Amino acid sequence: MNTATKINLSVMMFLEFLVWGAWFVTMSTYLGKLGFTGGQIGNAYITTAVAAIISPIFVGMIADKFFPAQGLLAILHLVGAALMYWVSTIETPGLFFWVLLAYAICYMPTLALANAIAFNQMTDSEKEFPLIRASGSVGWIVVGLFLGFARIEDTNIPMLIAAGASLVLGVYAFFLPHTPPKGAGKKVTVGDILGVEALRLMKDQYFAIFVIASLLISMTTSFYFGFANIYFNESGMQYTAAVMTGGQFSEAIFIALLAFFFAKLGIKTIITLGMLAWSARYFLMAYGGNDMPLVLLWYLAIIIHGLCFGFFFIAGQVYVEKVAPKAIQAGAQGFIALVTFGIGHALGAKFSGLIVDLFTTEAGRNWTNIWLLPAVMSLVIGILFFLFFKVKPAEIPVEAPEEASAQ
Known part of the structure; x- marks a missing residue:
């Protein structure tokens, strides 16, 4: 894998985990300030777990069979950016849950898609993938440091940052290396x-x-x-x-x-x-x-x-x-x-x-x-x-x- 490809994939992983880290950690503090109960905050965190159950079905039954990974990654992040922006404007528990669930269903499959794009470019994944994946940890750390020192954890700004980063990654993904669907023609069940x-x-x-x-x-x-x-x-x-x-x-x-x-x-x-x-x-x-x-x-x-x-x-x-x-x-x-x-x-x-x-x-x-x-x-x-x-x-x-x- 050449240097340019390494940089492209590292930027992808950096943004992928920056998006998640921007809203996930601080959401409880923000919702607490809005007056959400413990149960309502817990419900908000259920969304990623539900999406984690749905995600492998989506990736295995649809993404792996019909669409190039980089194109689907782009679409999901662009839709996710709009949904996360909407989430940032909601202050009622019921609507907040459903829109955040829709966002999570868009985001969680992108984790597998990002990995698929990276692995498709590698000749020695054991040596090459850890360094690429480490860029994701850096993205999570960078946004966490910013949110903490900026003292904006109890505001909707972290969600706006997530929406903006998702928009950037959505556009950037169109320029990632082509990753064709590998499951085309194969019969896969739930x-x-x-x-x-x-x-x-x-x-x-x-x-x-x-x-x-x-x-x-x-x-x-x-x-x-x-x-x-x-x-x-x-x-x-x-x-x-x-x-x-x-x-x-x-x-x-x-x-x-x-x-x-x-x-x-x-x-x-x-x-x-x-x-x-x-x-x-x-x-x-x-x-x-x-x-x-x-x-x-x-x-x-x-x-x-x-x-x-x-x-x-x-x-x-x-x-x-x-x-x-x-x-x-x-x-x-x-x-x-x-x-x-x-x-x-x-x-x-x-x-x-x-x-x-x-x-x-x-x-x-x-x-x-x-x-x-x-x-x-x-x-x-x-x-x-x-x-x-x-x-x-x-x-x-x-x-x-x-x-x-x-x-």
């Missing part, structure tokens, strides 16, 4: 895309334990993704969005070192530590404060994000690849993504919103109790997972593709 075939893996008790634990931990992660920013802002943290970018720095470091930790600790220990890291994060947030030395607990809760994300989500994907039979590995990855990023986050967004409302009175929100619930929940799940889970190939009969199709 079940194939969602990994329904991988449900047979649930017959193996250890894989079933992993899936159930992953679903429950994913529910607890919604507390942080949905309410960390509003919590830190209400509690007096300065430059909150900028400070929270420390999590992305940490994420990049831990993912880069993941192979080293696998060799030293093993997958079971790594995943367990990832689960327990979420518990530790919530305990730190529950008992941290805005003054020294308690503010150090807040900083640690943010920096631990690399451990939370890399050791749980990324290591979980590696585990699935390790134990799933090769005939259904792709389906198994789609299935675990559906469980964690789709169903888990959707249930978690709803659950976290209800808990926030439960501990909200006229005097304000009892954040200590709010954070203690996912802290204890993650702790219990992590301990039970460590006690009952084993890493070994799933013991299920898997039909060869020819045999399965013949039946």
